[in-house]
Amino acid sequence: MARITAGVTTSHVPAIGAALDRGEEKSDYWSPVFEGYEWSKKWIAEEQPDVVVLIYNDHASAFSLEMIPTFAIGCADEFAIADEGFGPRPVPKVIGHPELACHLAQSLILDEFDMTIMNQMEVDHGLTVPLSLMFGRVEAWPVRVVPLAVNVVQYPPPTGERCFKLGQALRRAIHSFDEDLNVQVWGTGGMSHQLQGPRAGLINQPFDHAFLENMNGDPDALRSITHLEYLREAGSEGIELVMWLVMRGALNPRCIELHRFYHVPASNTAVGHLILESPGDGERQ
Amino acid sequence: MSENEELDDIPGTTVFTAQRSHEGFALNQFCMSLKSAPNRERFKRDERAYLEEWPMSEAQKQAVLDRDYNRMITLGGNIYFIAKIFATDGQSFQTAAAAMTGMSVEDYAAMMLHGGRSPKGLRSKKSGD
Numbered sequence: 001m002a003r004i005t006a007g008v009t010t011s012h013v014p015a016i017g018a019a020l021d022r023g024e025e026k027s028d029y030w031s032p033v034f035e036g037y038e039w040s041k042k043w044i045a046e047e048q049p050d051v052v053v054l055i056y057n058d059h060a061s062a063f064s065l066e067m068i069p070t071f072a073i074g075c076a077d078e079f080a081i082a083d084e085g086f087g088p089r090p091v092p093k094v095i096g097h098p099e100l101a102c103h104l105a106q107s108l109i110l111d112e113f114d115m116t117i118m119n120q121m122e123v124d125h126g127l128t129v130p131l132s133l134m135f136g137r138v139e140a141w142p143v144r145v146v147p148l149a150v151n152v153v154q155y156p157p158p159t160g161e162r163c164f165k166l167g168q169a170l171r172r173a174i175h176s177f178d179e180d181l182n183v184q185v186w187g188t189g190g191m192s193h194q195l196q197g198p199r200a201g202l203i204n205q206p207f208d209h210a211f212l213e214n215m216n217g218d219p220d221a222l223r224s225i226t227h228l229e230y231l232r233e234a235g236s237e238g239i240e241l242v243m244w245l246v247m248r249g250a251l252n253p254r255c256i257e258l259h260r261f262y263h264v265p266a267s268n269t270a271v272g273h274l275i276l277e278s279p280g281d282g283e284r285q
Numbered sequence: 286m287s288e289n290e291e292l293d294d295i296p297g298t299t300v301f302t303a304q305r306s307h308e309g310f311a312l313n314q315f316c317m318s319l320k321s322a323p324n325r326e327r328f329k330r331d332e333r334a335y336l337e338e339w340p341m342s343e344a345q346k347q348a349v350l351d352r353d354y355n356r357m358i359t360l361g362g363n364i365y366f367i368a369k370i371f372a373t374d375g376q377s378f379q380t381a382a383a384a385m386t387g388m389s390v391e392d393y394a395a396m397m398l399h400g401g402r403s404p405k406g407l408r409s410k411k412s413g414d
Contacts (some may be wrong), residue, residue, distance in 0.1 A: 014378065015378065015379070058314070059365040059368070060313075060317055060363070060365040060366045060368070060369065061320070064313070064314060064317045065306055065309075065310055065313050065314065065317075065363075065366075066314075067334075068306075082320070082321050082323070083322065084320065084368075084369070084372060085319055085320060085325070085368065085369040085370075085371075085372025085373055086372045086375070087322065104304065106403070132382065146351050153294075153301065153304075153363060153365055154301060154303065154306055154363075155300050155302050156300050168396065183383075192401075194298065194402075195356060195364050195382055196298070196358055196364040196382075196385060197297045197298050197299055197358060197385055197386075198295060198297035198301065198355070198385065198386050198387065199295075199297030199386075199402065199407055200297075200382040200383075200385050200402075201382060201386060201393060201396055201397055201401050201402040202385050202401060202402045202403075202404055202407065203397075203400060203401025203402065203403075204403075205400065207404075228288075228291055228292070230355050231292070231295055231298065231300065232295055232404070232408040232409065233404060233408070235292075235404075236295075236299075236300065236322050262398070264400055264401055265397040265400075265401060266376060267377070267378055267379050267397070268379055268382050268397065268401075270401070
């Protein structure tokens with residue numbers, strides 16, 4: 001069976017991708033951000049996951065306001081890099097895992113999560129910046145990716161509780177895939193930030209630290225955070241943190257925290273990053 | 286308070302509800318069209334003529350011409366769609382965010398370097414918390 005070995009959470013700030021693409025990762029401004037991922041890059045080079053189920057949100061790239069799926073899963077062979085208004089990022093195209101993705105879609109829908117199936121989809125910084133942070137500049141991504149897009153652009157996004165339960169269903173779905181695969185689940189976005197209006201620039205470090213702590217210590221405490229609380233405390237775009245809960249729901253209730261990183265600012269945003277090992281899925285068959 | 290009253294109670298924040306999405310549909314679709322490089326070129330060549338191709342209100346068109354991001358948001362624009370306009374202009378998200386707060390780019394950048402804007406006093410108009 002496919003195994004979930006670990007979960008990764010990380011912010012996906014577009015300016016991080018732009019800094020990397022311009023070769024500015026050693027600059028005074030950006031080096032503290034990239035240094036927070038040095039350990040992670042070494043770790044993942046040893047882990048060599050076969051597939052990442054990557055929970056992210058689209059930012060007006062694949063989805064206009066014509067159709068707004070709450071949960072969408074990418075079942076294509078590959079995913080092209082979107083032009084977000086300044087040309088596509090110069091990164092490799094993303095290679096999918098259609099057999100696993102189709103199995104997940106079928107399993108999730110029968111498990112009462114009404115997924116939208118994407119047989120063609122462009123992916124934007126929400127998906128590519130996490131890959132860049134974890135793998136650096138590469139000719140080809142060393143992992144196959146199942147994109148799972150969550151609407152956080154159009155209010156309301158799915159609740160944190162719903163996202164956590166989707167993660168639990170994802171866990172059942174991955175475990176029922178016959179092939180022996182080392183799967184990681186990544187939850188991206190956040191942490192506190194607001195990009196719009198006179199309150200732009202909001203950062204709430206106590207909220208973020210408590211969230212990081214509870215991801216492993218007390219995830220149940222995070223499931224009940226209301227949208228209003230995210231909006232008030234973590235900013236209008238901080239509500240993206242619900243996507244971290246999909247990742248958490250997919251892991252073993254008891255995890256081991258391997259790495260934690262937090263930094264303010266990256267452009268307008270607080271960067272948070274966690275690696276949780278999910279024990280109990282057994283060794284490779 | 287009703288849910289929408291609660292959402293409107295957050296200072297300096299416009300929550301992008303389905304109703305606002307409906308009102309801003311044409312504006313946001315125009316923004317989406319700037320994903321295409323040939324469209325960006327046509328827009329830059331003659332902004333007014335390009336805007337006339339979209340069933341937007343005159344107020345929405347004027348807000349785009351003025352690059353008044355807060356006004357666009359009031360008129361149904363969504364920040365991730367509006368981002369296509371300032372990407373087309375070659376402006377960073379931080380520059381645009383500074384403009385929306387009324388701060389200079391330098392002051393805004395300094396605020397972020399010092400830990401960002403505290404939520405204190407900015408959680409609720411009603412309670413002042």
